Amino acid sequence: MYQIAIKMLMGDRAKYVGLLLGIAFTAFLVTFALSYFAGFMTRGFALISENSSADVWVMDPAVSSTEMTINMPSSALGRIRSVKGVNYAVPMSLSDITARFPNGHFQTFQMIGVDDATLAGAPVLTDGRLPEVLHTPYSVIVDPGGTSDKLQTPKAPRDQWPFDGAHLDVPTRGLAFGDELLVNDHRVIVAGRSQTIPRFPPRPLLYTTFSNTMRLLPSESRRLTFVLAKAQKGISPHQLAKRIQQQTGLRARTTADFKEETVRWYLINSEDVGDMAAMLILAMTVGFGVTGVMLYMFTYENLKQYAVFKAMGASASMLMGMIFIQASVSAFLGTGLGIGACAIIGESVRMTLDYPFRMMWFTPLFGVLGVLIVSLSAAAISARPVLKLEPGAVFSGR
Amino acid sequence: MINKQTKIAVQCRSIVKTYGSGASEVFALRGVDLDLYEGELLMLVGPSGCGKTTFISIVTALLKADSGVCEVLGQDINALTLEQKVLFRRQSIGFVFQAFNLLPALTAQENVAVPLLIQGRNRKAAMHEAKAVLDSVGLGERIGALPSELSGGQQQRVAIARALVHRPKLIVCDEPTSSLDHKSGQMVMQLLRHIADQSNTTLLVVTHDNRIYHFGDRMAHMDDGRIIKTEMIQEKKETSE
Ligand SMILES: Nc1ncnc2c1ncn2[C@@H]1O[C@H](COP(=O)(O)OP(=O)(O)OP(=O)(O)O)[C@@H](O)[C@H]1O
Numbered sequence: 001m002y003q004i005a006i007k008m009l010m011g012d013r014a015k016y017v018g019l020l021l022g023i024a025f026t027a028f029l030v031t032f033a034l035s036y037f038a039g040f041m042t043r044g045f046a047l048i049s050e051n052s053s054a055d056v057w058v059m060d061p062a063v064s065s066t067e068m069t070i071n072m073p074s075s076a077l078g079r080i081r082s083v084k085g086v087n088y089a090v091p092m093s094l095s096d097i098t099a100r101f102p103n104g105h106f107q108t109f110q111m112i113g114v115d116d117a118t119l120a121g122a123p124v125l126t127d128g129r130l131p132e133v134l135h136t137p138y139s140v141i142v143d144p145g146g147t148s149d150k151l152q153t154p155k156a157p158r159d160q161w162p163f164d165g166a167h168l169d170v171p172t173r174g175l176a177f178g179d180e181l182l183v184n185d186h187r188v189i190v191a192g193r194s195q196t197i198p199r200f201p202p203r204p205l206l207y208t209t210f211s212n213t214m215r216l217l218p219s220e221s222r223r224l225t226f227v228l229a230k231a232q233k234g235i236s237p238h239q240l241a242k243r244i245q246q247q248t249g250l251r252a253r254t255t256a257d258f259k260e261e262t263v264r265w266y267l268i269n270s271e272d273v274g275d276m277a278a279m280l281i282l283a284m285t286v287g288f289g290v291t292g293v294m295l296y297m298f299t300y301e302n303l304k305q306y307a308v309f310k311a312m313g314a315s316a317s318m319l320m321g322m323i324f325i326q327a328s329v330s331a332f333l334g335t336g337l338g339i340g341a342c343a344i345i346g347e348s349v350r351m352t353l354d355y356p357f358r359m360m361w362f363t364p365l366f367g368v369l370g371v372l373i374v375s376l377s378a379a380a381i382s383a384r385p386v387l388k389l390e391p392g393a394v395f396s397g398r
Numbered sequence: 399m400i401n402k403q404t405k406i407a408v409q410c411r412s413i414v415k416t417y418g419s420g421a422s423e424v425f426a427l428r429g430v431d432l433d434l435y436e437g438e439l440l441m442l443v444g445p446s447g448c449g450k451t452t453f454i455s456i457v458t459a460l461l462k463a464d465s466g467v468c469e470v471l472g473q474d475i476n477a478l479t480l481e482q483k484v485l486f487r488r489q490s491i492g493f494v495f496q497a498f499n500l501l502p503a504l505t506a507q508e509n510v511a512v513p514l515l516i517q518g519r520n521r522k523a524a525m526h527e528a529k530a531v532l533d534s535v536g537l538g539e540r541i542g543a544l545p546s547e548l549s550g551g552q553q554q555r556v557a558i559a560r561a562l563v564h565r566p567k568l569i570v571c572d573e574p575t576s577s578l579d580h581k582s583g584q585m586v587m588q589l590l591r592h593i594a595d596q597s598n599t600t601l602l603v604v605t606h607d608n609r610i611y612h613f614g615d616r617m618a619h620m621d622d623g624r625i626i627k628t629e630m631i632q633e634k635k636e637t638s639e
């Protein structure tokens with residue numbers, strides 16, 4: 001009988017293909033939306049990903065993400081280094097600065113100050129130079145951070161630092177090695193460009209050393225945003241985080257936990273994320289609705305055939321089985337198609353358009369589960385009229 | 399055929415059935431008394447809306463009567479549980495519908511095999527028997543055809559093969575010829591007549607079509623929810639051909 005159910009399903013080519021495409025579309029929509037969301041969230045914790053060698057992130061007790069931060073006193077670094085089980089600990093400073101370009105334009109950057117000694121967290125330069133270039137005082141590495149055309153400097157030397165006011169509408173080129181910027185009345189030298197993980201929200205980045213940030217920022221005792229600690233052999237990141245927290249009164253989180261916290265922070269605090277989530281939910285609702293209705297209609301249109309089975313002595317469980325087989329076969333094939341298409345299209349837009357698309361393990365799973373649940377519920381709902389079928393339906397003329 | 403009319407296959411007494419309630423209440427059956435004998439072909443005729451379909455639905459345990467007794471093939475239909483009714487239909491009843499009701503996605507052979515598959519027979523055996531029955535209705539050449547590739551008369555013969563394949567004791571046909579042209583209708587009735595003659599199967603044929611009345615052994619006239627007259631049919635087609 002199940003073979004017959006499948007034949008019934010595939011017998012009407014046009015309807016079957018329509019059904020499959022509908023389900024594929026839903027699976028695609030859901031998976032794509034979630035992957036897109038995952039992509040954004042991944043960008044949200046880009047800073048943590050960049051510093052994957054750190055086991056534990058230490059921060060002010062009130063901080064719970066990389067996005068909204070407040071600094072700790074510089075003395076915190078020493079206190080953390082003295083906790084037993086810390087292999088090494090390096091400082092990191094985050095600050096928002098406004099830099100002026102040679103022609104008078106300006107741009108807000110996130111300045112990331114990394115440890116002078118190890119340069120841990122400094123990015124790889126696109127021209128192959130080593131991050132050691134940062135050891136030169138006032139040198140910085142610029143990074144688009146997911147933005148485009150924001151790192152432009154005038155082409156012609158006469159448009160650079162002109163004496164007759166700003167030269168705003170002049171031809172520009174991308175910042176490169178040797179170019180200069182003005183940060184808080186200090187000239188900084190671009191030591192190179194990098195292309196790290198794009199940020200969410202996008203923002204240009206300025207990487208430099210911790211000591212350079214001290215030179216560039218107004219003097220203040222609190223410059224230490226995070227301390228990144230590495231555990232000694234034999235102690236787990238969790239244990240170390242707990243120990244640091246207990247002994248210093250600061251907040252310490254393992255890398256994995258801090259990523260999760262940052263995502264949660266975005267989910268709760270970011271309006272952009274809220275808007276995005278609302279859109280996603282809308283898309284999913286529409287997709288699931290379409291799938292459900294299509295499956296229901298499919299069974300409904302076959303009501304007559306089920307009536308015949310019923311008259312001929314097919315039991316209720318047999319009929320239910322047939323409907324569920326039809327629903328699950330179309331659900332599986334449809335989601336397969338949809339998720340396949342999603343992977344191909346998603347990966348290609350990610351690579352060509354630098355799109356925040358990340359198909360994590362759970363995104364197709366949600367797609368499959370979602371479609372399956374919807375399909376099976378639609379099947380259950382459409383089974384009702386089949387089971388309650390009047391004999392009139394069996395004998396009625398047409 | 400008188401010699402066949404000894405054992406009773408269907409015995410109905412005072413069957414009452416109403417649809418709806420209150421102002422919209424419809425009396426479909428107002429006390430139907432009717433017997434069918436084993437191996438006979440009974441024509442059930444009557445004007446539209448008189449309750450024919452309702453009656454055969456009750457006989458085949460698809461519908462529950464409000465009151466009255468109906469014994470079919472020795473079973474009191476009212477006393478059966480839902481599961482028993484399903485089993486009863488599965489084993490003892492064959493259906494032929496006005497609109498054929500073949501499954502469009504299945505070949506003739508697969509369509510005929512369906513009742514056996516419902517009984518839980520394996521596919522190979524079911525298909526084998528389906529072929530044999532299709533041979534016997536003269537469609538041995540078209541076993542792989544889809545319903546859409548067959549004429550109306552051929553489709554109805556496939557449907558009859560489907561009603562036969564599990565060797566039911568009772569075959570119920572609701573207007574089997576009204577979707578067919580005269581010639582195909584005659585062929586279909588000859589086939590049903592042949593089944594009644596060759597086996598002990600009882601056939602109940604509902605019809606409006608007076609050109610096929612003579613294929614029956616007896617005719618029961620229904621009007622306004624009652625059987626008003628039953629009569630023997632004298633001239634048989636097979637003798638006049
Ligand atoms: N499900 C139903 N609900 C309400 N009334 C019904 C229902 N089925 C049938 N009826 C009514 O019951 C009466 C008998 O109907 P039935 O279908 O048994 O007649 P019939 O003799 O088969 O008619 P026809 O020759 O047109 O097929 C009719 O008046 C019909 O309108």
Ligand SMILES: [Mg+2]
Nearest residue numbers: 450451452572
């Ligand atoms: Mg009728």
